[in-house]
Amino acid sequence: MAQADVIVVGAGLAGAAAALKLAKAGRRVKLIEARERCGGRAFSKPYRGEGPLLEYGGAWITPWHHRLRALVAEHGLTLRPRHEVTNRLWLRGGVLHADGAAAPQDVTAHERAIARVAADAILLKKGITDNERGERLTGITFRDYLDRLQCPKATRDVFSAWWTVSGNGDHGLIAASEFLASCSYDNGLAEGMIRFWSDTVVPGMGVLAQRMIEASGAELVLSEPVTGVAQANDGVWVSAGDRRHGARACVMALGLNQLKAIHFTPALPPAKQEAIARGHGGCSFKLWIRAEGVSPGTLVTGSGSGIEFAFAERRADDGSTLIVAFGLMQEANRPGEPSWVKEQVAMLFPNARVLSHDWHDWVDDPFARGTWVAAPAGHEAGLDAANWQPEGRIAFASSDHAREQAGWFEGAVIAGEDAAGALLGIS
Numbered sequence: 001m002a003q004a005d006v007i008v009v010g011a012g013l014a015g016a017a018a019a020l021k022l023a024k025a026g027r028r029v030k031l032i033e034a035r036e037r038c039g040g041r042a043f044s045k046p047y048r049g050e051g052p053l054l055e056y057g058g059a060w061i062t063p064w065h066h067r068l069r070a071l072v073a074e075h076g077l078t079l080r081p082r083h084e085v086t087n088r089l090w091l092r093g094g095v096l097h098a099d100g101a102a103a104p105q106d107v108t109a110h111e112r113a114i115a116r117v118a119a120d121a122i123l124l125k126k127g128i129t130d131n132e133r134g135e136r137l138t139g140i141t142f143r144d145y146l147d148r149l150q151c152p153k154a155t156r157d158v159f160s161a162w163w164t165v166s167g168n169g170d171h172g173l174i175a176a177s178e179f180l181a182s183c184s185y186d187n188g189l190a191e192g193m194i195r196f197w198s199d200t201v202v203p204g205m206g207v208l209a210q211r212m213i214e215a216s217g218a219e220l221v222l223s224e225p226v227t228g229v230a231q232a233n234d235g236v237w238v239s240a241g242d243r244r245h246g247a248r249a250c251v252m253a254l255g256l257n258q259l260k261a262i263h264f265t266p267a268l269p270p271a272k273q274e275a276i277a278r279g280h281g282g283c284s285f286k287l288w289i290r291a292e293g294v295s296p297g298t299l300v301t302g303s304g305s306g307i308e309f310a311f312a313e314r315r316a317d318d319g320s321t322l323i324v325a326f327g328l329m330q331e332a333n334r335p336g337e338p339s340w341v342k343e344q345v346a347m348l349f350p351n352a353r354v355l356s357h358d359w360h361d362w363v364d365d366p367f368a369r370g371t372w373v374a375a376p377a378g379h380e381a382g383l384d385a386a387n388w389q390p391e392g393r394i395a396f397a398s399s400d401h402a403r404e405q406a407g408w409f410e411g412a413v414i415a416g417e418d419a420a421g422a423l424l425g426i427s
């Protein structure tokens with residue numbers, strides 16, 4: 001039945017890494033992708049259609065993302081260090097402050113909350129899930145965790161801002177551990193997360209995915225959304241509407257929320273089905289804003305709603321500044337509306353003149369259905385790599401459930417290579 005040795009479904013970083021590893025091991029690979037482009041949540045395109053590429057999906061890699069760094073070098077791309085944070089401002093009571101997150105009367109309570117978060121983050125890093133206050137750090141929502149901290153509003157606001165770039169989901173749904181794990185990069189300090197977003201790929205992460213796929217020599221089928229996967233004794237059939245593709249084995253390189261669209265025959269075991277049905281809740285928005293009157297290197301956090309995190313990331317070619325901004329996709333927020341974005345920027349950068357903005361709506365995107373992985377509190381096991389071992393001739397690869405660096409590009413590469421390795425014996 002085989003038209004290829006292995007079919008890889010999904011041309012994101014995980015699918016690209018799987019295709020490359022399989023091809024290097026001598027397998028004939030067919031790569032089937034729903035979109036008309038490769039890269040998935042790595043999406044590099046010019047700002048509003050003009051100029052150099054910008055990252056509309058993921059962007060930053062850390063110093064310990066060794067597989068990605070090796071791939072960047074192997075495929076002839078380079079790295080650009082992130083602009084240093086040269087100016088840190090906090091929005092408090094509608095006014096910008098440069099002297100810290102908390103008002104003088106709140107500084108002690110603020111520092112106490114920071115120390116508690118740091119202690120919990122370090123516990124979690126050591127694999128200890130219960131803190132000294134008897135809280136289970138992996139089972140508690142971010143909202144409950146903050147409520148129990150009993151910290152000043154300003155402290156809560158600043159944690160909420162860092163949440164938009166870590167836990168990135170409904171405060172009442174997503175596990176506090178998503179935030180604490182990111183705090184643990186820098187001795188437990190939320191403020192330190194950005195220190196480790198050290199580089200972006202030039203010209204773009206999407207280009208890396210494309211080059212990896214080209215190097216694999218895989219037969220690439222674009223604009224073909226897969227709807228079903230069926231296993232037979234000697235192989236798999238992958239269907240996309242009324243078209244069928246056969247192979248000896250298959251890598252499903254789809255994110256957790258994307259697997260909802262796939263019908264498996266035979267059905268997947270209950271633990272996988274439950275994880276797919278629940279999905280993950282990653283739902284930040286990421287905006288690129290072009291503005292005048294803002295110095296690159298300025299980092300501003302907001303007051304618990306709207307745009308909560310904004311970093312003046314670099315100068316654009318025309319001398320204006322590109323600000324990257326995050327908030328949560330919630331009803332009150334309207335990241336697609338220029339007037340709303342202008343209102344938000346006016347609070348965070350009072351001297352700025354907004355020229356335009358651009359973004360991609362990942363939550364509404366049918367082939368993403370969310371941003372980066374955010375585990376619902378109490379259901380982290382569904383996202384554990386142990387739950388995503390192969391089923392017969394089908395292996396699963398996604399950053400969402402990678403055994404290491406889940407949620408990052410690095411996790412996608414690790415998961416893709418793991419899945420390819422698992423199929424070498426039967427393909």
Ligand SMILES: Cc1cc2nc3c(=O)[nH]c(=O)nc-3n(C[C@H](O)[C@H](O)[C@H](O)COP(=O)(O)OP(=O)(O)OC[C@H]3O[C@@H](n4cnc5c(N)ncnc54)[C@H](O)[C@@H]3O)c2cc1C
Nearest residue numbers: 010012013014034040041057058059060226398399408409
């Ligand atoms: C806004 C944003 C910011 C982020 N920031 C960072 C960051 O700074 N650093 C970092 O490391 N990571 C970041 N991430 C996360 C990173 O982008 C992802 O972890 C990674 O790209 C996921 O790769 P993947 O291959 O596992 O999944 P995906 O990239 O989602 O790949 C899945 C592929 O499958 C395709 N597909 C979906 N459904 C079907 C179907 N039915 N049939 C066929 N194909 C299908 C999709 O189109 C896609 O190409 C960010 C993500 C977002 C959205």
